[in-house]
Amino acid sequence: MTRLPVLSLITWAPFVGALLIMFTARHRPRAVRLIAAVTTGLSTVLSVWVYAAYDREAAGFQFYEKLALVPPLGISYELGVDGMSLLMVLLTSVIIFAGVFASWTVAVRSQEFYALLLALVTGVYGVFVSLDLFVLFLFYELAVLPMYLLIGIWGSTGEVRPRGIFAWAYRETGVGTKEYAAMKLTLYLLFGSAFILVGVFALYFSAGSASFSFLDLEAAAFPPAVQRWVFLAFYVGFGILAGIWPLHTWSPDGHASAPTAVSMLHAGVLMKLGAYGVVRVGLGLLPDGAAELAWLVGTIGCVNVVYGALSAMAQTDLKYVIAYSSVSHMGLVMLGAATLTEAGLNGSVFQMFAHGIMTGLFFALVGLVYEKAHSREIRRMGGFGRVMPGVATAFTVASLSSLGLPATAGFVAELLTFMGAWRSDHVWWLFPAVAGTFLTAVYVLRVAKQIFWGPPSPHFHHLEDARGPEWVALVILTAVLVLFGMVPGLALALVDTATVPLLSRIVGP
């Protein structure tokens, strides 16, 4: 086929944007933003086009590209999307496009900021479209590493005061500072990467086919021991990025300290890299291992749901609340996948999308509130609804999706997960999952009430609503959240074509 390499274009457009910004736009902040908006806009338009052009009847991997890189070792640049990865590409596009607008006001070193952000996005796209595990790993690292600089330089420092018997340790490590958060996040994720790398090599050598291609490895049959241990390695490795308990604590610190666009991208998309990795590589390549260890994945998922929600409720810092809500919702993603049912896995993938958009919206809003109020302390706020009605409305929509209200994307995801849970081998998973939605309703509405309702707080003056480019982010994200909630078929019809074959390899047709 002599077609345009669309996936390569989508993947590399932000990288080209990053290079352009570094080399041409020094000291011209407006040009920096323009380049960022145009290159991510290009990726967005192309991903929407791919979404529309994807042949749902044929299903499978489409828009296939292959270019041998190291033939003797079987490493090649191999791209393709199926219904699941396509939805993730779409999610990435929406989030980064909105993220560029949401961080329109970053003033310090905006050139480097946008360049790093765009390089990171290329990594994210790369993971979603790569079919070669070696290249996938390279992209994965590209997506993780710029985060260190982005948080360390442009982050904000929270107000955590170490107490208790371990206080000396916290003082030693510098808890609460942005440098601490950046270091913690990077170390955690690299720790996970090591597991992934080991897993990839184990598969490569065990298959003996001299190929890193996903399609070749899929055809190989691995012995039970390999299945079990490599699945475990992938679960821990990718799972760290998905925030599995008890390896989740990098996420609240990291997300709370990160600048707006980075929190949006990280909680919105990067955590999905982890979940996507577990589903695509773990479930996809190691069906028997997945079936054997599903009980672990689902049970930890349940812990995540309830534990994350309760932790969120205990926070007094707005960004930490949202960050812990991600821990809770990512639990639902893992739980849905662990049910190994059509409904559950569809719910899991849909939740990746729904949570990505929702948490992106949340972090955009928190960024706006922080920028105008210069505080993240919930208890000091109050009555903001009168002066920032637009922000209040968008926050309400995000909250409703978070607690799974129908007509928002969150509901569809949760319902499918519930349905899957009750049809799985572990019916009791349904109860923590449902309890989690109630706890979410408690903390999210409590926060919304405290910030936006009630009489105006005396601590703040001259607050104002979102302006100009900030509206772009809010409107896009809110509209997507509601649209996919009302017409879930937009995503599910696609996702189903990818999940059904995947499941048939695990539990039989």
Add this chain to the structure above:
Amino acid sequence: MRLIVWLPLLVLALPFASFLLLAVVAPLRRRGRGAAAASIAAIAVAFAAALVIWREGFRVTATWAWLPGDGGPMGTVGLLVDPLANAMLVLVTLVSLLVQVYSLGYLRDEPAPALGRYYVYQSLFAFSMLGLVLAPSFLQMFVFWELVGLCSYLLIGYWYDRPSAARAAVKAFWITKLGDLGFVIGIVMLWAATGTFEFEALFAKAQEHALAIPALGTIMVLIYLGAVGKSAQFPLHVWLPDAMEGPTPVSALIHAATMVTAGVYLMARVEPLFALVPDVLVLVGWVGAFTALLAATMACVEDDIKRVLAYSTVSQLGYMMTAAGAGAADAGVFHLLTHGVFKALLFLGAGAVIHAAGTNDVFRMGGLFRAMPQTGVVFLVGTLALAGVPPLAGFYSKEAVLAGVWEAGMRGPFLMLALTALLTAFYMFRVVIVAFFGRAPAAGHPHEPGWAMRGPLWLLAALTVLLGLRFATGGGGHHGPGWLAPLSVSLAGAGVALAWAMYQRGALDPARVAATFPLSVLDAMARRRYGLDALYAGLYRGFILAFSRLIGWIDRYLVDGVLNVLSAGTLRGGDALRRMQSGRAQDYVYGVAFGVLFVMIWAQWWR
């Protein structure tokens, strides 16, 4: 598409279109009255269409795929139009229309953007409630069930800068959500067992005795829990009185006539399924009757006119649910429809009173009849209907409920309902006598409201009377034993007489009555709302919040603490090891020497 399908779709689409228009087009919304006009026009046409559907007796089921799945959709949305839905359609569109017109007068002094926001919510509510009524499946019913809950939350919190309104809105959401947890678990379990959410498919299975799944009783109790939350049944009724923080027209529409009756509608809609589990129905009946009695006692000691009406709504919902529990869901729906009309009338009348007097406290009103006779007359009509005085509409529906319960052989619930009938007449006339005929000087400058408010009042009053006369001449629906009608009337009469003796005549001093022994205990408990609100507040603070603080502490200081101790240990360890590299040659020579010595000893002794 055929008329029979698209006309119901139109009823549904009109309020949605008006919602979308007002939500998206900000300039129109900020105009306030422009927004009101759009919303009222939409609901008026929807009402006309609903009337046609009802008159023609449409019956149709249509579904479309919503949640795609391999081998057929996992969930569908669509329409289920039948006589039950048709009657509800008329009630919902009628009351919505009247309330939206009335609100123009009631919220006259609101700033234009706030008024626009109000009509956005109103349109969304009309759409959601109609979607609930037309739902052909549990899934769609749950979707709209939650959406009406959202509208309730938004409208209770309409004056969002009042702390009490903010609290009440959140409380209403949480408490109803608690019931909805049961609902969602129930329908998911039912889906897992049968593979469908659709009513007709489930009914067909029920008829073929294919629904003999062991957990059906549990499932139906769980689904019933949703109705307990939404229809304010004991013990989840505590949100409804607080919901009175919303504007009064909202209370009339959502918290009296329509949304809160969704639970009763659900029971009637899936009656064939509940019929398979008679034990669950007995539970429904007892809880309903207990709710009716409990709420009536609380209404007797309440001084806030809206809260009296709210408790009375809880009490009447108890009636309807008891009927459903007795297997007479049609009687419950009958009462639902007449109650929808006269309770909306009462709330709107109370709104006119509050508007004029500037207070909710009946004991600060007094003598309002002289100042606002029209409102007084229509309020009296509503009160008589609620008390169950013939020939008004409430008499016939209440009698149908009592007859149904009696014939089901539920003696306990019947007695509780009969006692409730007495109390109903008592507390309603207590309000009427004190507020309209009391000797205390009225607060403020009472006056008749404008036509936007008076029109809906007269219309509803006329409907209450006409419906009653229609049942009276048409023989009505009462099929109970012959002694039932006289009993019912004399209970109402006794209640009225008691109120008259205590509050008008002065023959009995209310304070002394309340202080006599068995009543004094009851009085104190009812005034504390039987401690239920305190119980929930305690559970929330002492259990959920405390537990969350514990988990938050564990997360920060144990889970994360272990990690920080490890990393701090690494830092300190590295610091200590650093000293080994001192840079002095002697140290290194010592090191090498000891190393060699160690290897030699090891080779010698431990080989």
